[in-house]
Amino acid sequence: MLSNDRQIDRRILLQADSLQEAGWQVTILAMPLDKRVTHEDERIQRIGALVETQARKENRILQIYRLARSLMPMNGFFMRKIKSFAWRFVIDQERFYMNLFMADGRRHVADVVVAHDLPMLAVGRALAEEFNAALVYDSHELFSEQEFTPGEQRSWADIERRHVRSCKRVITVNPSIAHELESRYAISEVAVIHNAERICPLGARSWYLHERFAIPRDHFVLLFQGGFSAGRNLEELVQAMAYVSDPRIHLVFLGEGQLSERLQRLTTKKRVGSRVHFHPAVPQAQLLEVTTAADAGVIPYQAICLNNYYCTPNKLFEFISAGLPILASDLPELRRLVAGNAIGRVESLDTPEKMASAITAMFQNADQLQAWRDNLLTVRETLSWQREGERLKQIYEELK
Numbered sequence: 001m002l003s004n005d006r007q008i009d010r011r012i013l014l015q016a017d018s019l020q021e022a023g024w025q026v027t028i029l030a031m032p033l034d035k036r037v038t039h040e041d042e043r044i045q046r047i048g049a050l051v052e053t054q055a056r057k058e059n060r061i062l063q064i065y066r067l068a069r070s071l072m073p074m075n076g077f078f079m080r081k082i083k084s085f086a087w088r089f090v091i092d093q094e095r096f097y098m099n100l101f102m103a104d105g106r107r108h109v110a111d112v113v114v115a116h117d118l119p120m121l122a123v124g125r126a127l128a129e130e131f132n133a134a135l136v137y138d139s140h141e142l143f144s145e146q147e148f149t150p151g152e153q154r155s156w157a158d159i160e161r162r163h164v165r166s167c168k169r170v171i172t173v174n175p176s177i178a179h180e181l182e183s184r185y186a187i188s189e190v191a192v193i194h195n196a197e198r199i200c201p202l203g204a205r206s207w208y209l210h211e212r213f214a215i216p217r218d219h220f221v222l223l224f225q226g227g228f229s230a231g232r233n234l235e236e237l238v239q240a241m242a243y244v245s246d247p248r249i250h251l252v253f254l255g256e257g258q259l260s261e262r263l264q265r266l267t268t269k270k271r272v273g274s275r276v277h278f279h280p281a282v283p284q285a286q287l288l289e290v291t292t293a294a295d296a297g298v299i300p301y302q303a304i305c306l307n308n309y310y311c312t313p314n315k316l317f318e319f320i321s322a323g324l325p326i327l328a329s330d331l332p333e334l335r336r337l338v339a340g341n342a343i344g345r346v347e348s349l350d351t352p353e354k355m356a357s358a359i360t361a362m363f364q365n366a367d368q369l370q371a372w373r374d375n376l377l378t379v380r381e382t383l384s385w386q387r388e389g390e391r392l393k394q395i396y397e398e399l400k
Helices: 010-021 054-058 061-071 077-090 093-105 118-131 150-166 175-185 208-212 234-241 260-269 284-291 314-322 332-339 352-362 366-382 385-397
Strands: 028-030 044-046 112-116 134-139 169-172 220-227 249-256 276-279 296-299 326-329 344-347
Touching: 010 028, 010 112, 010 385, 028 093, 093 118, 093 150, 112 118, 118 134, 118 150, 134 150, 150 175, 169 175, 169 385, 175 332, 208 220, 208 276, 208 284, 220 284, 220 314, 234 249, 234 260, 234 352, 249 352, 260 276, 284 314, 296 314, 314 326, 314 332, 314 366, 326 332, 326 352, 332 344, 344 352
Parallel strands: 028 044, 112 134, 134 169, 220 249, 220 296, 249 276, 296 326, 326 344
Antiparallel strands: none
16 A cells, blocks of 8 residues: 555555455555654555665655645645645656655565555556556545646646556545546546444543533534644634624634644634634544544535535544534535435535534534434444445455
């Protein structure tokens, strides 16, 4: 498995778990960490950890990128401009990742090579051809339709077009993206494996968040969890709380990111500090313990690009696994899964005022809130990694 990320996505680790259950030996080859960690999943191998690869000798792009990443928001205006300039004038996308991964990749001869997301596709194809192995492409998103310049979008789409038809199987995260890939590249049978979470039995109601932030038990906690990144409508979410007149409704941000300080300053400026709270990020293994202590989850993403328009983020399935009703923006896949399964509200959340109205409505009707919770008892079984993992095993069984 090839990943161009440092923080290995839950989707990759769950796939590795399921494939190991089916008898496969799995290695995850990923980007180097900024700093050494003492305990890491033994399946993860970091490029350049054992050998000085060609890329680490010949370019310092990664070092410059890390410096920029430490100084400014990852998805902020200036960082996007820097990345756009680099990809357009400095870096050839294919050559960059080929140089980074090929030397280490050749050390892990495999029967199946999995390219997790588009930056790994050319590398995956080259290794699969060397190994005479099957190539699987797992498109975690509509990668070329992110907030790139038109030139970047065309470049990434050209890379995808050149290599996608060499794949034995193509997998993605939802039907909308599957349809886009099929129609764009004239391929068939793109499999959908949702970003589901592994479910465990729901225990007694947790009051952890109420106790941590001294919130009365008869008040409601609306939870946002994940990275505090630009483009996620988080500042508008804070502003919305200034328009929520019901004092029983609280908002908790669980996570971290470059917007952390800005969000906290905005909370003070809008004088909503008594009802907007910040919880530090927790390890993935502990996340659902905190998630279950909320009353509902919120996904305020906006259609700032086609990729966002079709999004089904990890937090959607984490909320489902935790049994939380969901307030989500009116985007196609969020509507399909939230409204279609009657597990929450889908509303236009494009202004703080509209968001405030939707937040208030979310908690107005106790019977409706309970009905969503009751429906989640069934839906969380259907949209679980236990189900998705079995479907994944079947896909790989057919590769043998």
